[in-house]
Amino acid sequence: MSVLDSKVPKGPIKDKWSNYKDHINLVNPANKRNIDVIVVGTGLAGGSAAATLAELGYNVKAFAYQDSPRRAHSIAAQGGINAAKNYQGDGDSTYRLFYDTVKGGDYRSREANVYRLAEVSANIIDQCVAQGVPFARDYGGLLDNRSFGGVLVSRTFYAKGQTGQQLLLGAYSAMNRQIARGKIEMFNRHEMLDVVLVDGKARGIITRNLITGEIERHSAHAVVIGTGGYGNVYFLSTNAMGSNATAAWKIHKKGAFFANPCYTQIHPTCIPRSGDYQSKLTLMSESLRNDGRIWVPAKIEDAKAIQQGKLKPTQIAEADRDYYLERRYPAFGNLVPRDVASRAAKERCDAGFGVNATGEAVYLDFAAAINRYGKEQAKIQGISNPSEAKVYELGQAIVEAKYGNLFQMYEKIVDENPYKTPMMIYPATHYTMGGVWVDYNLMTTVPGLYCIGEANFSDHGANRLGASALMQGLADGYFVLPYTIGDYLSDDIRTGKIPTDTPEFDEVEKAVKDKIDFFLNNDGTKSVDHFHKRLGKVMWEKVGMSRNAKGLTEAMAEIKAIREEFWKEVKVPGSGNEMNLELEKAGRVADFLELGELFAKDALVREESCGGHFREESAETDGPQKGEAKRNDKDFAFVSAWEYKGEPADAILHKEELEFNDIELKQRSYK
Amino acid sequence: MNLTLKIWRQKDSKTKGQMVDYKVTDISEHMSFLEMMDVLNEQLVNSGDEPIAFDHDCREGICGMCSMYINGEAHGPDRGVTTCQLHMRMFKDGDTITIEPWRAKAFPVIKDLVVDRMSFERIQQAGAYISVNTSGNTQDANSLPISKHAADEAMDAATCIGCGACVATCKNSSAMLFVGAKVSQYALLPQGQVEAVDRVKNMVAQMDLEGFGNCTNTGACEIECPKGISLENIARMNREFLKASLKG
Numbered sequence: 001m002s003v004l005d006s007k008v009p010k011g012p013i014k015d016k017w018s019n020y021k022d023h024i025n026l027v028n029p030a031n032k033r034n035i036d037v038i039v040v041g042t043g044l045a046g047g048s049a050a051a052t053l054a055e056l057g058y059n060v061k062a063f064a065y066q067d068s069p070r071r072a073h074s075i076a077a078q079g080g081i082n083a084a085k086n087y088q089g090d091g092d093s094t095y096r097l098f099y100d101t102v103k104g105g106d107y108r109s110r111e112a113n114v115y116r117l118a119e120v121s122a123n124i125i126d127q128c129v130a131q132g133v134p135f136a137r138d139y140g141g142l143l144d145n146r147s148f149g150g151v152l153v154s155r156t157f158y159a160k161g162q163t164g165q166q167l168l169l170g171a172y173s174a175m176n177r178q179i180a181r182g183k184i185e186m187f188n189r190h191e192m193l194d195v196v197l198v199d200g201k202a203r204g205i206i207t208r209n210l211i212t213g214e215i216e217r218h219s220a221h222a223v224v225i226g227t228g229g230y231g232n233v234y235f236l237s238t239n240a241m242g243s244n245a246t247a248a249w250k251i252h253k254k255g256a257f258f259a260n261p262c263y264t265q266i267h268p269t270c271i272p273r274s275g276d277y278q279s280k281l282t283l284m285s286e287s288l289r290n291d292g293r294i295w296v297p298a299k300i301e302d303a304k305a306i307q308q309g310k311l312k313p314t315q316i317a318e319a320d321r322d323y324y325l326e327r328r329y330p331a332f333g334n335l336v337p338r339d340v341a342s343r344a345a346k347e348r349c350d351a352g353f354g355v356n357a358t359g360e361a362v363y364l365d366f367a368a369a370i371n372r373y374g375k376e377q378a379k380i381q382g383i384s385n386p387s388e389a390k391v392y393e394l395g396q397a398i399v400e401a402k403y404g405n406l407f408q409m410y411e412k413i414v415d416e417n418p419y420k421t422p423m424m425i426y427p428a429t430h431y432t433m434g435g436v437w438v439d440y441n442l443m444t445t446v447p448g449l450y451c452i453g454e455a456n457f458s459d460h461g462a463n464r465l466g467a468s469a470l471m472q473g474l475a476d477g478y479f480v481l482p483y484t485i486g487d488y489l490s491d492d493i494r495t496g497k498i499p500t501d502t503p504e505f506d507e508v509e510k511a512v513k514d515k516i517d518f519f520l521n522n523d524g525t526k527s528v529d530h531f532h533k534r535l536g537k538v539m540w541e542k543v544g545m546s547r548n549a550k551g552l553t554e555a556m557a558e559i560k561a562i563r564e565e566f567w568k569e570v571k572v573p574g575s576g577n578e579m580n581l582e583l584e585k586a587g588r589v590a591d592f593l594e595l596g597e598l599f600a601k602d603a604l605v606r607e608e609s610c611g612g613h614f615r616e617e618s619a620e621t622d623g624p625q626k627g628e629a630k631r632n633d634k635d636f637a638f639v640s641a642w643e644y645k646g647e648p649a650d651a652i653l654h655k656e657e658l659e660f661n662d663i664e665l666k667q668r669s670y671k
Numbered sequence: 672m673n674l675t676l677k678i679w680r681q682k683d684s685k686t687k688g689q690m691v692d693y694k695v696t697d698i699s700e701h702m703s704f705l706e707m708m709d710v711l712n713e714q715l716v717n718s719g720d721e722p723i724a725f726d727h728d729c730r731e732g733i734c735g736m737c738s739m740y741i742n743g744e745a746h747g748p749d750r751g752v753t754t755c756q757l758h759m760r761m762f763k764d765g766d767t768i769t770i771e772p773w774r775a776k777a778f779p780v781i782k783d784l785v786v787d788r789m790s791f792e793r794i795q796q797a798g799a800y801i802s803v804n805t806s807g808n809t810q811d812a813n814s815l816p817i818s819k820h821a822a823d824e825a826m827d828a829a830t831c832i833g834c835g836a837c838v839a840t841c842k843n844s845s846a847m848l849f850v851g852a853k854v855s856q857y858a859l860l861p862q863g864q865v866e867a868v869d870r871v872k873n874m875v876a877q878m879d880l881e882g883f884g885n886c887t888n889t890g891a892c893e894i895e896c897p898k899g900i901s902l903e904n905i906a907r908m909n910r911e912f913l914k915a916s917l918k919g
Contacts, residue, residue: 052805067726068792070833071734087813120807129812130803132862134826141816159826165733166829173800180796188792211781240728274701279709280730409732412749412756415701478805527716529709574721578683579782581724582716 004257004641004656007439008112013662014094017116020440021483025490032057035489036220036498038205040192040247042069042175044168044470045453046226048477051174054183056482058489061218062175063187063207065242065584070172073228073240074473077164078285080146080156081470083121088145092153094118099663100151101468104337105433105461106611106631107665108263110639110658112440113458120479121471125157127478131170135159146287148466156467161285161405167470171477190216191584192247193512195223195254195449196505202251202449203498204505206512210584213577215513217505219498221489222448224481225251226473229432229454231264233592233599234544235536237429238270238283244588245595248436248455256444257641257654259457260434261595262603262613265464266545267430268341271413272361281428282413284406286466289334289341291369291399292423296353296362298322303353313355313363313422324348332670339463339612339629340670342427346545349426356424363422370395370419427545431469433460433612434602437641437656441484442476445641448488452476457639462611516576519586524569528585531566535559535589535596543600548616552604556597556649563593597648602640605653608632624671633665672698672764676711678723679771681780684787688780690769700760704747705730705737707759724783730755732897735832738839739784740771745836745895753834753897773839777846777881788835790881791849797877798870799853801862821859828855830898837892837900843884848892850878851904858911868915875912 009020027035035058039050042064050062064072084097097118102109125143129135135157136144145154159166178184189210196204196219204219230245231237252258269289271282297303298320305311325344326333336344345362348354355361374395378386386394396419400407407418414424436444436451438458444451453473460468538558542551566589574580609618609629618630639656673696681688695711702710705727712722728736737754741747747757762768770784778786803809829852837848854871857863863870886905893902 048805055804066728066734066736067788068833071728071736073729073734076729076731076733085812123807123809125812126809127803127805127807129815130801130809130862132801132825132857132860134822134829134856134860135812136826137817137819137822139819141818141822142813160830162733162830165832166826169829173795174803174805176792176796177800177802179792186792188789238731240734241730242728275699277699277702277706277710279703279706282731409756412752412758413703415758415760479807482805527713529713571716571719573716573719579724579785582722 004437004445004654005439006110006656007441008110009440013112013115016112017119024483024487027486027490027493029057031493033059034496035059035492036061037222037224037485038218038220039063039224039226040205041072041225041227041453041455043072043074043226043228043453044164044171044473045455045477046224047072047168047171047175048474049224049226049452049481050184051171051178052478052482053485054178054181060178060184061187061220062184063190063192065189065191065210067188069175069186069188070169072168073243074168074470075165076240077470078161078283079148079287080158080163080467081124081167081474082148082155082465082467083125083157083471084118084155085122085125087143088154090153092155096153097121097155101459101465102461102663103666103668104463104465106463106668107461107633107637107660107663108260108610108639108658109459109461111660111662115662116480117459117472117475120475123479124471124474128167128170131173133159133166133170148286151465164470167474171474192250193587194250194508196508197254197446198498198502198504201447204500206509211579213575213580215509217500217509219500221492221495221498222450222485224450224452224485225436225455226452226477227455229435230592230595231429231432233535233596234429234539235532236273236278236281236540238267238281241280244591246588246591248451249591249595251436251444251446251449251451253644255446255644256449256451257437257643258435258598259437259639259641260462260602261599261642262606263433263462263611264429265338265431265433265612266342266427268338268345268427269364269425270428271410272356272424272426273358282409283428283430284410284425286338288364288403288406291402292334292364292366293323293368294325294334294341294345294362294364295321295323296348296355300352303355306355307357307359309357322353329670336670337463338466339614343545343614345427361424361426364425365422366399366418367422370399373398431464433457433462433464437639441487442481443484443488450481450485452481462613515587516583519570519572519583520574520576522570522572524571526569526571528570528572528582528589531562531570532585532589532592534562535593538562539596539599543596543603546614546616547603549604552600555600556604559593559597559600560649563597566590566593594648598642598651601649601651602642605640606636608636610636625667625669631667672700672759672762674698674762675767677767677769678784680723680783683782684779698759700758702759703730703755704739704741704757704759705755724785726785727755732756733832735834738773738786738834740773740839742769745773745839746897750894751897751899753832773835775838775844775883777844777883778835778838790883791833791835791846793881794846794850794874794877795853798866798873801857802866815861817861825856825859828852828859828900828904831900832898834897836895836897838883840891840895841884842889842891843887845886845892846878846881846883847886847905847908848896848900848902850874851908852900854908854911855904858907867911868918871908871911871915
C-alpha cells in the first residue's frame with residue numbers, strides 16, 4: 001500500500017468536484033479574519049490565489065522576488081488560454097477538453113484533477129472578462145478564439161500575443177484591490193529560503209529581504225507555494241533569469257514529495273543560441289507553425305556550406321529541401337505536438353543537417369504561405385495575372401497582420417528579415433510538467449503546505465498542450481485552492497496566531513543564516529554562473545530531448561561532482577546585509593545542483609518513452625510507427641513521487657498508480 | 672568590439688554615488704545589452720570585485736524590470752525595445768557608453784542601477800482594478816458584447832509594462848503616460864464604468880502625492896516607451912478627470 005493518498009472523491013467523474021465542494025468543511029466569515037495564509041509567488045497561480053483568499057476574508061501575506069507581483073514570469077506567456085466554452089459551436093465540451101488534455105499528456109496525469117480543470121475553465125474566462133481583461137473580440141463584439149496544436153476545436157482565448165501579460169495584470173489588479181484593503185500584505189523583493197514546520201504542519205517561512213538582506217520570520221496557518229517551474233536547471237531556457245526552484249526544493253527537503261521531475265517540455269520554436277555568452281532563450285509562439293514550413297537541406301554538403309556561411313537558404317532548390325515533419329508525419333505535418341516536433345529537429349541536427357554556425361537550428365519558412373495568401377488576396381481584389389512582386393506584397397501583408405510582432409521580435413534579436421529569408425529555430429526548455437506532488441486538494445505530503453500552478457505536478461501528465469498552462473494556474477488559484485484550503489483551515493479556527501519566537505523558527509532561521517555565511521566566506525575561485533552553465537550543459541546533453549540509461553547514469557555522477565566542486569570553489573562577493581545578486585543566485589544554483597540529479601534519476605527509472613520524456617531504449621522497432629516513442633502502460637502508468645533522504649541519489653520512490661476509468665489508453669499517433 | 676562603460680555606482684539609498692569607468696573587450700554584436708553587462712559582471716566577480724546591481728528578469732521585453740538609462744535615453748538608442756532587447760549592434764567598436772539608473776524623485780535608487788518603483792504600486796492600489804470578487808458565478812463572458820474597436824484600444828493601453836521609462840524620460844518626471852494608460856484601459860471598457868469617477872480621482876491624487884511632475888505635452892515619453900503607448904491616453908485621462916470633477 002502506497003503512502004500516497006490522492007484523496008480523489010468517489011462517484012462519477014462529472015460529479016466528483018461538485019459533490020466534493022458540497023460536503024467539505026467551511027470556515028465562517030468571522031473566523032476567517034483570525035486565519036493567516038502565506039502565498040509564495042505571485043504569478044497566475046499565486047496571484048490569483050492570494051487575491052481570492054483575501055476576498056474570502058483570510059489574512060494573506062504574499063511574497064515575490066521581483067519588485068512587483070506584475071513581473072512574475074507568467075507575464076511572458078504569449079499564445080492563449082483554453083476554456084471549454086464552445087463559443088464557436090464546433091462541438092467543444094468539458095469532456096473534450098478533459099480528453100484532449102489527458103491524451104496530450106500521454107496518459108500520465110490524474111483523471112479527476114484534469115476533469116476538474118476542464119470544468120472550471122469556463123469560469124476563468126467569465127472572471128477575467130469581469131476584471132477588465134481585454135481579450136480579442138470579433139466584429140460582433142463577442143470573444144474570438146484561435147486553435148492550438150494537438151486538438152480539433154477552437155477553444156483558445158487570447159489577447160494579441162500577450163495573453164499571459166493580460167491575465168496576470170488581471171490577477172494583479174485583484175491583488176491591488178486587496179492590498180489597498182489591507183487584506184493582502186505584500187512583500188516585494190523578498191525570497192523564501194525555507195519553510196518552518198511545527199508539529200509536522202507547515203506554519204511559516206523564513207525569507208530574505210533582497211534590499212536590506214534582513215532574514216525575516218513569517219508565520220501562518222497554512223503555506224501555499226506557487227513559484228513556477230524548474231526549467232532553469234538547464235541554465236538556458238525560456239524562463240526568466242530569476243525563475244528558480246528554491247521554494248519547491250526546500251519544501252521537498254522538509255518532507256514534500258517531488259513528482260515526475262523528468263517530465264520537461266522542450267518547445268520547438270525558439271530562437272537558436274548565438275554564442276557562449278547567451279543568457280536565455282526566446283520563445284516564439286507555436287502559432288507560427290500554422291503557416292511556417294520546417295525544413296533542412298536534404299544534402300549534407302549543402303548543410304555544411306550553410307554552416308560555413310557559403311550558401312544562403314534561398315539558394316537551395318525546392319527539390320533539395322527536406323521538409324522532414326511533412327515527410328515523417330503526413331497527417332499532422334508541421335502541426336505535430338511540441339515534443340514530437342522538438343525531437344525531430346534534434347534528430348536532423350544531430351545527423352549534421354543543422355543550418356547555422358552552431359549546427360543547431362532548422363528553418364521555419366514562410367515563403368509558401370506568403371505566396372498562397374498573396375494569390376488568394378489577388379483573387380479577392382480582382383487582380384488578374386498579378387506579378388510575382390505583387391503576389392509577394394499582398395501575401396506579406398497578411399503574414400504581417402497575423403505574426404507581425406513575432407517577426408519584429410525575431411528581426412530585433414537575429415538581425416535578419418524573416419520575410420525575405422527563412423527564420424531559424426531550435427528547441428529550448430520551456431515548461432516543467434513535473435513538480436511537487438499534491439493530492440486532489442492541492443496539498444503536498446506535508447499537512448498545511450499547498451502547491452499550485454506550474455510548481456506542482458498535477459494536470460499535464462508527461463506533456464502539456466499549448467494554452468493549458470495559463471488555464472491551470474488560474475484554475476488552481478481562483479477556483480480550486482480557495483475551496484480546498486478551507487477544509488483544512490476549519491480545524492484552525494481556535495488555534496490563534498502562530499508565534500515566531502519558538503525553537504522551530506530559531507532552528508530553521510539559523511540554518512538559513514549559516515548557509516548565507518558559508519557562501520560569503522567561502523572565498524572560492526569560480527563564479528556561480530560558472531557552475532550553473534556546467535550543470536546546464538550536462539542536463540541538455542544527457543537529460544535533454546532524448547535520453548538513455550548510459551547517459552543518465554553518467555549525468556547523475558557528473559552533477560554530483562559539479563555539486564561537490566561548487567561547495568568547495570564557489571565565490572560570492574559582497575556582504576549579506578545589502579542587495580547582493582550573486583548571493584541570491586548562489587542559493588538558487590545550489591538547489592538546482594540537487595534537483596538536477598534527482599531529475600536524471602527519475603528519467604533513469606522511467607524506462608519508457610512518454611510525452612516530453614523520450615528513452616532511446618523504448619522506441620517502436622517496426623511497423624508504420626518505427627522510431628517513434630513507445631509508452632509502456634503495463635509497467636509505468638504511475639506517478640513517481642520522490643521522498644527526500646539526504647543525497648538526491650538516495651531519494652525513495654513512491655508510486656501513485658494512475659487509474660483510467662473514463663478514457664481508453666491509446667498510442668498517440670500523429671502519422 | 673571593445674567598449675568603455677561609464678556606470679553609476681551607489682552602495683545603497685543613503686550613500687552618495689558616482690560614475691565609474693570600466694572596459695569590456697571582445698563584445699559580440701549579437702549580444703543583448705544585458706548580456707554585455709553579464710560579461711562585465713563575470714569579469715568583476717572573477718577579479719573579486721562587486722558586480723553591478725541591475726534589475727532584469729524575463730529578458731524578452733515584457734516583465735518591465737530592466738531600467739537602464741543609456742547614453743541619455745531610457746532603454747538606450749533603439750526604439751520600441753526594453754534594455755534586454757537592445758543589441759550591441761547598435762554600438763560601434765571604441766564607443767564610450769554612459770549607463771545610469773532611472774532618474775526621478777519618485778524612483779529612489781536602491782543600489783547602482785536598481786531603483787525603487789513602489790510609487791507605481793501605490794498608484795495602482797489606489798484604483799486600478801474593478802471591484803469584482805471571484806465566485807464562478809459572474810455573468811457569462813459573452814453576455815457583454817464590447818466593440819472590437821474599444822477592445823483593441825483597451826488592449827493597446829493595457830500593454831504597458833510598468834517599467835517607468837516614461838517617467839525617466841520626462842523632463843518633469845511625470846507619470847501621466849503610465850497612469851493614463853491604466854485609466855484608459857478601464858475607461859474604454861463597459862466593466863470599468865461603475866467605478867470610473869473614483870478611480871481616476873484616486874489614482875491622480877496618489878500620483879500627485881508620490882511626487883511625480885506635471886505633463887507639459889512634449890511627447891518624449893511616447894517616443895521612449897518600449898510598448899508604444901500613445902499620448903492619447905493622457906488626453907483621455909484628462910477628459911476622465913474633468914468629467915469626474917464635474918460629477919463631484
